[in-house]
Amino acid sequence: MKTLSIQTTFNFSEALLDWYEKHGRKDLPWQQSVTPYQVWVSEIMLQQTQVNTVIPYYVRFMQRFPDIAALATAKLDEVLAYWSGLGYYARGRNLHKSAQIIYHEFDSELPADLEQLQRLPGIGRSTAGAIMALAFHQRQAILDGNVKRVLSRFYAVNDWPGRPQVEKQLWQWAEALLPNKDLAKYTQAQMDLGATLCTRSRPDCQRCPLQSHCLAYAQNTVSDYPRPRPKKTVPVKHVQWLVVENTHQEILLMKRPGTGIWGGLWCFPEFTDADMESVCQRLQIPISETLSLTPFQHIFSHFKLNIQPLKMTLAHALTVIADKPDRIWVKISAAEKLALPAPVKALVRQL
Ligand code: SF4
Structure with missing residues (x-):
């Protein structure tokens, strides 16, 4: 030099x-x-x-x-x-x-x-x-x-x-x-x-x-300076989040696996297709109508995540479905105390 x-x-x-x-x-x-x-x-x-x-x-x-x-x-x-x-x-x-x-x-x-x-x-x-x-x-x-x-x-x-x-x-x-x-x-x-x-x-x-x-x-x-990183296109992923609320003003949250994005944190049930029937079966909830909330984007360092939240209001408390280690029904007002990633926290605040 x-x-x-x-x-x-x-x-x-x-x-x-x-x-x-x-x-x-x-x-x-x-x-x-x-x-x-x-x-x-x-x-x-x-x-x-x-x-x-x-x-x-x-x-x-x-x-x-x-x-x-x-x-x-x-x-x-x-x-x-x-x-x-x-x-x-x-x-x-x-x-x-x-x-x-x-x-x-x-x-x-x-x-x-x-x-x-x-x-x-x-x-x-x-x-x-x-x-x-x-x-x-x-x-x-x-x-x-x-x-x-x-x-x-x-x-x-x-x-x-x-x-x-x-x-x-x-x-x-x-x-x-x-x-x-x-x-x-x-x-x-x-x-x-x-x-x-x-x-x-x-x-x-x-x-x-x-x-x-x-x-x-x-x-x-x-x-x-510093010289920028050579450009490469950032991939965009699309997911849907199911915001299920029961008659006790509780929402259903799922714990993410320990590794990967938001590992170990509580999130809304996430899926990538619109097959609501299988999603509801998996979650053990009755199929009900969903309402599309405002979609938003979360940017990670290596990809962008487009999130479409879907609100589903149940006509029951669903008390027969007990919490499991990886899922929980939690009062909306108490959810913020859990370990939540920022976009989940932001969405909870809007509910
Ligand atoms: S080290 Fe940074 S702040 Fe200092 S003169 Fe160089 S460019 Fe400016």
Whole structure:
């Protein structure tokens, strides 16, 4: 890369640490009396989610699950209920699974080892690096979305950062730029810079401590980086949700299988064809007329889901049909307390 030489004289980490001392965030809930458990939970919650959204969830979660033992011995359903609304529920399931492994195999102590951390469900290389640096003050790099964006601009990387060979190069830079001390501060500084100055849209280059050596800034091409993912068409799936209400103002919810989209959460019965007879047979409810509610779309990272809700009001309480482990009749007013994915919660609120 022709421009790398101009950066050799620049002390990247020193500039970042100086900036962090003056402008970094030091009052986040997980930065108070730091424990490895706090760091871990916060890092998992912060994956794909912004700090301001995470804070109330984190506080509630910590009040209920203050340590690894509390989390490991809790029911998954309850953990997911505390996660409900944060999205990307595999994170909550993996957190619970990992807590059980740590509880049984590591005497409730997070291992201070990069390799062992990465063997735990839900902990990738960057999260393991963050835990090592923030909780154990070890010299390990991170490469989350913020750092990828900063480095892509700083080095004007002319390719999508998700491409394996580009990612490999970014890791090499992230490691080469590490300071010899203040690893926790440096790690937090990188996250803060990406979240507050070198933001996705409208980065505030005038206040950036890296500006004097940032290639994208020098070339006046900041908005060109990071390079986007090469386009591919996003598949669209179509499903129907059956919103069955009985005469007790209860609705029928089904628990999704443990793996896959919304695994372990409660949803309306879902089907992909209009064969209402077999759907009702499967649900053990009499066939009744349905009313089409307003359809809506939910967007996942790898596909779009078009949802057509159909309302069916039963003329009976259906008390003969007992709840089963994977289905439940629940009062509309109480349904929100269950672990529900966001679109189900939104639909329940409209009922
Ligand atoms: S100068 Fe601008 S583009 Fe470059 S790292 Fe700083 S904020 Fe990001």
